Amino acid sequence: MDSLVGSNHAGRNWWDLQHYTIDIETDIDNKRLSGIVSIKYKVIGSGHVMMIDLQAPMLITKVTSGGKIIPFKQQGRFWWIDKNSEGKVGKIDSIMIEYNGSPKVASNPPWDGGLIWNKDEKGRPYVGTACQGDGASLWWPCKEIQSDEPDMGVDLFFQAPKDLTVVSNGRLLSSTIVDAVKKRWHWRVTQPINNYNVTMNIGQYERIAEIYEGKKGPLDVSFYVLDYNLEKGMELFPEIKLMLECFESRIGPYPFYEDGYKMIETSFLGMEHQSGIAYGNKFKRGYSGRDRSNSGYGLLWDFILVHESGHEWFGNSITSKDINDSWIHEGFTTYLETVYTECLSGKEAAEKYVIGQRKIITNKKPLINQYGVNFDAPGDIYDKGASLIHTIRTIMDDDEKFFAMLQNICKKYYHSSVSSDELEAYMIKESKLNLKPIFEQYLRHTDIPTLQYTIQDDVMTLAWTKVIPDFKMPVLLVTKQGNRKWITASDKPVSFRLNGDFDHWDENIYCEYKLVE
CATH class of the missing domain: 1.10.390.10 (Neutral Protease Domain 2)
Structure with a gap:
């Protein structure tokens, strides 16, 4: 079964994702979802069946294509749909999947995947998703493999109680009243996106927004926080811009200008939901108030904001x-x-x-x-x-x-x-x-290279141990006189004369050192 989940096999390799349209109606009181997912794809090879992932207890109830009902069968989390590619290579096709159910509830998000049906501090609904590892097929039917993302993005429609706000990936195109109790939200992602990054967040949100002048021009930056955390959100907001300035200067432009940058307060710690970063660090410095490095520097910034x-x-x-x-x-x-x-x-x-x-x-x-x-x-x-x-x-x-x-x-x-x-x-x-x-x-491999060395008079002999055959990696030696010397060490001993008194090895290279007396 793991090979069906993790490999690009005959149920997947003949079709290339182009676009998802995900249309979901939420039933918060009963912790249920029902919806329709339309999948547009390009035929790229020969195939006789299409595999879709959807995990129990969610159920597919109907599949259509071109106005016709398409037969399907279930095998655990895998749903085999009678589609084939005969004579269609290079063509664009689509299927529409109707489904419903009560998705798995996450017991310890984000490490345990599923839906998060919470209440905020005022007892109001506070809903989120976290599914990396477990898969987006926990809550919507999809092609669950990282090597194939929808080239043209995703349209996301959510129906929820009208007194709540639904925040998802990309840009908000519309929010319209459906009836006396419901509202419909439409978000759009125009860029390729991993399935596990698709997110749904429902709560009493307020939006903080600003235009950031970045490497590729104006970037829409937003931070959605629960209404009673608006002041805390405004205090943290400038660090988003500091992060963007740092990363754009060092590694290049933010990759999703078309869809904007957004951070969304969640009841769980965090997740890298594309153009909709999940933030649950409770406005603390470090990692929930801790410095994972014990250096002191990890408490100078917000870990979840920066990492995610x-x-x-x-x-x-x-x-x-x-x-x-x-x-x-x-x-x-x-x-x-x-x-x-x-x-x-x-x-x-x-x-x-x-x-x-x-x-x-x-x-x-x-x-x-x-x-x-x-x-x-x-x-x-x-x-x-x-x-x-x-x-x-x-x-x-x-x-x-x-x-x-x-x-x-x-x-x-x-x-x-x-x-x-x-x-x-x-x-x-x-x-x-x-x-x-x-x-x-x-x-x-698990062994960390250990540099074993000896010093006799002013001659040092060294070699790497606990390494693969023919391993080579340079190390940096520092003398008490402040001289720095690069030495290319291997698993074969090498000797050289020291130019000064040995003081220490540079710690920036991740290895161990062992002096043999």
């Missing part, structure tokens, strides 16, 4: 083809926390921040494991991924070149999906360094 917004570049614009490569999302985005610390407090502070995060790394599982099976990536994709990127930056020893490389990555893979192999090859090309053994060691 960073995903707009890495995760939302640049998406891993397989979730087994999720280090691309989380490693780079976690490193953007270091970049933001540097924007605020300087490079030395940023180094202390990323080094401080290493205490969280467990090294129990490799960052990359098995493809095509919906593999649940380990938590180390965050902090170990960030330390890998910082190690590469340190080895490059040229910040201008490093940030140019990040900007080129954001340009090359803009609004597209990429595998780790492809990204690794591109970074090797851009850096002009042999990073292949470094990627292999840090991504696909």
Whole structure:
């Protein structure tokens, strides 16, 4: 079953997503949804059946195409629809799926996926969604694979009680009264979007808005907060602009100018919902008031605002083809926390921040494991991924070149999906360094390289241990006289004469050091 979820098999590989129209009526009192999802797609190959994901207890009740009822059958979370591509390669086709049910309720969002049917502090309905990992098919039928996003975006219609506000991705096109008790909202996303990023938020919201003059011109920036948190939202709002200024200057323009930037207060901690960032940090500094790095610098800014917004570049614009490569999302985005610390407090502070995060790394599982099976990536994709990127930056020893490389990555893979192999090859090309053994060691193995060294008189001998065969990586030695010396070490011992008294190794390279007496 995992291979059906995680692979691009015969039920998926012959059709390419073009557009979703999602039309949902909410029944908040009974925690139910009913709706119609229209899927426009392009036929790109030969196929005889279409697979759609929709998880229990949600049920598909009817499928139509071209005005005709289309037969379908259920196999667990998979729904097999009698569509084929005979004689249609290159053509645009569509299906319309009617469905309903009581979607899974998230017991611990965002880590446990599902619908969040909450009440705010005044006892009013407060609804949200969080489904990364578990999948958007928890609450609407879709093609649940990251490598295929709807090229032309999504139209989102929601019907809800008229005294509440529905906030979703993209731009609000209309809100119209349906009857005495209901209102209908229409949001539009014009850019490709991951399924798990599609969001529905319902509550007593107030909007804070401003135009940000960014790298690509005027950008609509909004922050939707519960009405009684309006003052707190206005106090936090300027940090959104600081974040945008920092990231645009270091890694390039915000990737979704067409759909605007939006942050939405939620009852759960946060999620990187594209052009509708979920924010639940309760207006505290750090990560719910904590500094994950224990450096002190993590309490100078709002973690959820910075981290989840960073995903707009890495995760939302640049998406891993397989979730087994999720280090691309989380490693780079976690490193953007270091970049933001540097924007605020300087490079030395940023180094202390990323080094401080290493205490969280467990090294129990490799960052990359098995493809095509919906593999649940380990938590180390965050902090170990960030330390890998910082190690590469340190080895490059040229910040201008490093940030140019990040900007080129954001340009090359803009609004597209990429595998780790492809990204690794591109970074090797851009850096002009042999990073292949470094990627292999840090991504696909758990052992952290240990530099074993001896000092006899003024001669040092060193070699890497706990590494793959033929591993090579430079290290930076600092003498008591302040001299810095780069040494390319391998798994074979090498000796050299010290130019001064040895003092320490540069900590910015993520490894361990062992002096052999």
